[in-house]
Amino acid sequence: MDFNFDIAAQFTASREGLYQCLHSDAGNWTFGAVGQGNLVGTMRGISAPVMVRWLGDASMVTKTVMQSITQDQFNAISRCLYWRAINGDQLPAGVDLLLFDFAFNCGVARAAKQLQRVLCMQPEQIDGDIGELTLAAVLRAPVQDILLSLSDRYRRRLQDDLGVTSDGIIGPGTLKAVKAQDARLRVLIYACASQQEAAYRSFKGFAQFGRGWLGRLDQRVEAAVALLTAMPALA
Structure with missing residues (x-):
């Protein structure tokens, strides 16, 4: 925002x-x-x-x-x-900070393409440009599609947040809680974080620098969720 x-x-x-x-x-x-x-x-x-x-x-x-x-x-x-470059002014609160810090750390195109993949956009639309199509998908992509990108770690974290059984399985109970608690953007933050973690783990310097990278990711997610929850009416 x-x-x-x-x-x-x-x-x-x-x-x-x-x-x-x-x-x-x-x-x-x-x-x-x-x-x-x-x-x-x-x-x-x-x-x-x-x-x-x-x-x-x-x-x-x-x-x-x-x-x-x-x-x-x-x-x-x-x-x-x-x-x-990430169109931060137009992104929802929390998603903006999450993508901005990762883009600064690892590149704009990587951050944008990750978001587009999380939103299950068509292959020809995954271009690293957060334009009108991507912004529309941020607001309208089905939450069931976004949930596909969550790692086990973030599935369990989401379930803990929602107060449902933390088994890492996205079933009817979790989906019901996501809808009831209007947690779609929280799901999007955790889905992007899952992809950011996977990227860090794929870098050749992970053995040397990975602990610091993942620590920064944890802090980034905390800051993103704090922004999201501070402005629920605008998110």
């Missing part, structure tokens, strides 16, 4: 570090690959290639420029390149 950007940006900023410059990190090189371009580092989660995109000229991106990225610049870059 349009007034949730500040909340989402603060969430993401608080989970990104300040300046670092590792030779082995592709995100610290201006051309996005180790040894390609100049080694200038990353600041507040803004990678060197993202800064090149922002400024439009790789020669302008230096270590000094990266070290000087302020919170205001972070907000401007993240609003333009991530929040607007």
Whole structure:
């Protein structure tokens, strides 16, 4: 939703570090690959290639420029390149933060395509662009379709939230509770979170960084659900 950007940006900023410059990190090189371009580092989660995109000229991106990225610049870059890219102003509360932080962390196209798959959109519609068709599906896709994307972990969490037997089986009792408690958007958040977890586990750096990635996911889901439940009339 349009007034949730500040909340989402603060969430993401608080989970990104300040300046670092590792030779082995592709995100610290201006051309996005180790040894390609100049080694200038990353600041507040803004990678060197993202800064090149922002400024439009790789020669302008230096270590000094990266070290000087302020919170205001972070907000401007993240609003333009991530929040607007996922159409955050038009997404329901909670879903917006969940997709924004994952997009910032793992890429806009990946986040958007995951959402489109969760909504069971047609293959030709899974294009990584959260436009009118995707936004309509966010509001209208059958909850039974969305439930198909939940992992066992999030099926059980949903059932715990709904106060039904936590057996990981989505049967008539769970479906009845989802409808009675108007929990469709909670289902959507958990379905997207299931796909985000699967993505993290598929990354080759999972053995080294997976614990941190999954910890951030847990925090992301908590923040998303908190936004959703804070504005039930708007969600």
